[in-house]
Amino acid sequence: MIELKNVSKKFGETLAVNQASFNVNEKENLILLGTSGCGKTTTLKIINRLIEPDEGEIIINGKNILAQNPETLRREIGYVMQNVGLFPHYTVEENIAVVPNLLKWERKKTIGRILELIKKLHLPENCLKLFPHQLSGGQQQRVGLARALVANPPILLMDEPFGALDNVTRASIQLEFKKLDELKRKTIVMVTHDVMEAFELADRICLMDKGKIMQIGTPKDLLYKPANNFVKKFLDGQRLALEFKVISINDIWNSLAPSSKANNQVISSELSVWNAMEQLRSGANEEIFFSNTKNEVKSADFTQLTVAFNLYKDSTEHG
Numbered sequence: 099m100i101e102l103k104n105v106s107k108k109f110g111e112t113l114a115v116n117q118a119s120f121n122v123n124e125k126e127n128l129i130l131l132g133t134s135g136c137g138k139t140t141t142l143k144i145i146n147r148l149i150e151p152d153e154g155e156i157i158i159n160g161k162n163i164l165a166q167n168p169e170t171l172r173r174e175i176g177y178v179m180q181n182v183g184l185f186p187h188y189t190v191e192e193n194i195a196v197v198p199n200l201l202k203w204e205r206k207k208t209i210g211r212i213l214e215l216i217k218k219l220h221l222p223e224n225c226l227k228l229f230p231h232q233l234s235g236g237q238q239q240r241v242g243l244a245r246a247l248v249a250n251p252p253i254l255l256m257d258e259p260f261g262a263l264d265n266v267t268r269a270s271i272q273l274e275f276k277k278l279d280e281l282k283r284k285t286i287v288m289v290t291h292d293v294m295e296a297f298e299l300a301d302r303i304c305l306m307d308k309g310k311i312m313q314i315g316t317p318k319d320l321l322y323k324p325a326n327n328f329v330k331k332f333l334d335g336q337r338l339a340l341e342f343k344v345i346s347i348n349d350i351w352n353s354l355a356p357s358s359k360a361n362n363q364v365i366s367s368e369l370s371v372w373n374a375m376e377q378l379r380s381g382a383n384e385e386i387f388f389s390n391t392k393n394e395v396k397s398a399d400f401t402q403l404t405v406a407f408n409l410y411k412d413s414t415e416h417g
């Protein structure tokens with residue numbers, strides 16, 4: 099759906115993006131990951147023409163975007179800016195209504211859509227008349243997301259959408275983000291410098307360094323089949339935690355005990371071991387039940403999950 103071919107951008111002597119090529123499939127979440135200054139934001143802004151490349155092509159749904167009117171292009175592309183970027187002198191409602199007003203929607207349609215979105219994003223209705231500085235950081239972030247989603251664009255670009263949040267708020271918004279129906283239907287390109295966040299949310303990760311793409315692949319690809327030493331070293335510091343994120347209950351299925359007495363809370367076996375442990379930590383029960391696509395049910399407590407995880411790790415490391 100989105101295709102970048104040999105895209106480069108220089109600022110003075112700095113080669114911010116160096117011959118970047120990748121595809122983003124429909125309804126995929128591709129995350130641009132890398133340290134500060136590696137060219138993530140520049141790459142993102144090239145996709146909606148906030149920055150014009152010096153070289154290369156960007157094709158969206160078969161059309162070269164450089165031949166399109168930028169305003170028309172941006173109607174199809176929602177954009178969540180770094181540091182939220184709400185207009186300080188507009189109320190929350192006015193901030194979210196920017197695009198509908200440009201599109202000359204009837205007021206009733208705009209209000210209906212805004213109310214629908216703030217409900218989905220767990221914002222209180224009385225925040226609509228407030229100004230951004232009267233909201234918490236997490237609420238502002240949600241308003242930024244509502245503004246990007248309001249006209250239901252098929253593509254969403256997000257630049258460090260959770261960057262300004264404390265760790266606890268960040269983790270809970272990430273979780274909501276994953277569950278949000280509106281987002282499951284979208285093709286998303288997201289920027290982050292946070293490896294754990296990328297591993298939590300990405301279908302595929304594009305790891306960059308000094309303007310160059312080092313590897314594009316699933317979190318599992320990067321972890322177990324690093325394309326080069328840079329990729330391996332980039333992940334090494336958090337390797338164990340990342341393994342908990344990429345290894346799913348399906349992967350350790352054979353080491354878990356079958357169960358016949360499932361309680362009413364059966365969780366999909368697609369869950370990562372990390373998230374299963376989080377559920378155990380936050381829940382009241384000492385064991386949880388999983389079911390796979392064949393409707394088989396298995397159960398595990400914390401110790402059983404750890405043992406099965408270690409067995410799986412041993413088998414990947416030695417076989």
Ligand SMILES: Nc1ncnc2c1ncn2[C@@H]1O[C@H](COP(=O)(O)OP(=O)(O)OP(=O)(O)O)[C@@H](O)[C@H]1O
Nearest residue numbers: 109112114132133134135136137138139140141291
């Ligand atoms: N408008 C600009 N003028 C001059 N240099 C720029 C400009 N925008 C970006 N750069 C430079 O290009 C390089 C890539 O910047 P970019 O913002 O794309 O990186 P990034 O990976 O998104 O970093 P960060 O996470 O800090 O935002 C950096 O060296 C930056 O200083």
